[in-house]
Amino acid sequence: MRLQGRVKWFDARKGYGFIEREGEDDVFVHYSSIQMEGYKALEDGEEVEFEIVQSDRGPQAANVTRLTKASSSAPEATEPDQPW
Incomplete structure (x- = not known):
């Protein structure tokens, strides 16, 4: 079952x-569980969707995907179209 929360x-x-969920305990998330290309990281405050799996250390988020990007005053870094 897919759940939603906020980083x-x-x-x-x-x-x-x-990841925090309303009315529930926070869930640990490791970068290897983030489903995205390139550098796998999350930003504080962004909304995510995920599954919970049990690890030997307790519940952990798995198959984490972004729903919204956290608002930031800094422009998002992008890669150049052509390498030099």
Whole structure:
């Protein structure tokens, strides 16, 4: 079953963080569970959809996908169309 939540915090250097769900415990998320191309990281406050799996350390988010991107004052970094 797919669930929805909001990224409470995510440390891109360490590769993990937590997703908060209304009225429920926070869920651990590891970068390897993020379904996206390129550098896998989440931004604080963005909405995500995920499944919960049980690991030896408790519940963990799996198959995490973005629903919305967190608002940010900084422009999003993009790669050039042609490498130089």
